[in-house]
Amino acid sequence: MKILWVDDHELLCVALSEYLQTHASELSATPIDVTPVFTLARALEEVNKAPPPDLVFLDLNLDDENRGAATLEHFQAGNPSKVPVVVCTGLTPGNDQEVEILRVCMRDYAARGILLKGGAHKKMFIGLSRILGGELWIPEEVLLRFARSTQAPSASRNEHHLGLSPREWDVGRCIARGLSGKQIARELNVTEGHVRQVSCVIYDKLRVRNRVEAALRVNAELGGGSGPDKGPS
Incomplete structure (x- = not known):
């Protein structure tokens, strides 16, 4: 390489x-x-x-x-x-x-x-x-x-966003916040096994390979496409 x-x-x-x-x-x-x-x-x-x-x-x-x-x-x-x-x-x-x-x-x-x-x-x-x-x-x-600096859209806009069901979208937003599988399960009151299953569906629908790529896709969608300042640091 x-x-x-x-x-x-x-x-x-x-x-x-x-x-x-x-x-x-x-x-x-x-x-x-x-x-x-x-x-x-x-x-x-x-x-x-x-x-x-x-x-x-x-x-x-x-x-x-x-x-x-x-x-x-x-x-x-x-x-x-x-x-x-x-x-x-x-x-x-x-x-x-x-x-x-x-x-x-x-x-x-x-x-x-x-x-x-x-x-x-x-x-x-x-x-x-x-x-x-x-x-x-x-x-x-x-x-x-x-995740913290991204503005969340309205509930009506979230439904089936990115082709995800409401439950998949809930899990996707938790992934975007950097929560672990255990934390997501606790927040949504589901089992960790359910979170793993839904996460796999999310990866497949978004055509991503892992949690980081899924989080970026969801965060980009939550940002609503607005372009931040591209000026120097």
Whole structure:
């Protein structure tokens, strides 16, 4: 697997690249080759080489500028092979504006996941493993903020929303809030087995693979399609 790691903090970029290669056997079933680059221009050069990388980890603030989602927009415009891009950022889920930037990256510019540079080492390791396994990964604290800052639509609009029945929609909204199967069962007064069954139906109807992807679909629908500010962080 060929990976491009893009970050203008050169020491951090090299260190993360070396870490990924050193722990490749723990993170991926296939060998990993990581190329660290420090500018957006160089990243665009690398992604246009043949063959292109299989995966890109991209910092949103490059070239000493706070570009925010515009960095990903620019990169995707020059990414003809549609190489999957994971946002690796110092943005924090405690800041409303920065949460909206992350939401825009996922919703509008097809980011395949989020890694927080300031997050816990163990969580980042788990996230890397899931991403290298082909999953979409978002840290729990970011997913919870996505759900918390989304406005719920009226009850009449919710019925059969996204093709889900009212009960499936109830479970879907709980998934979007980041609740566990046990918490959903307690809140809806059903069994955990029932929650698992309904969750599988939801994944199938939404054509998603896991809870994170289902949560993103439901949160996007709850947001009503309104576009947040795409300005720099």
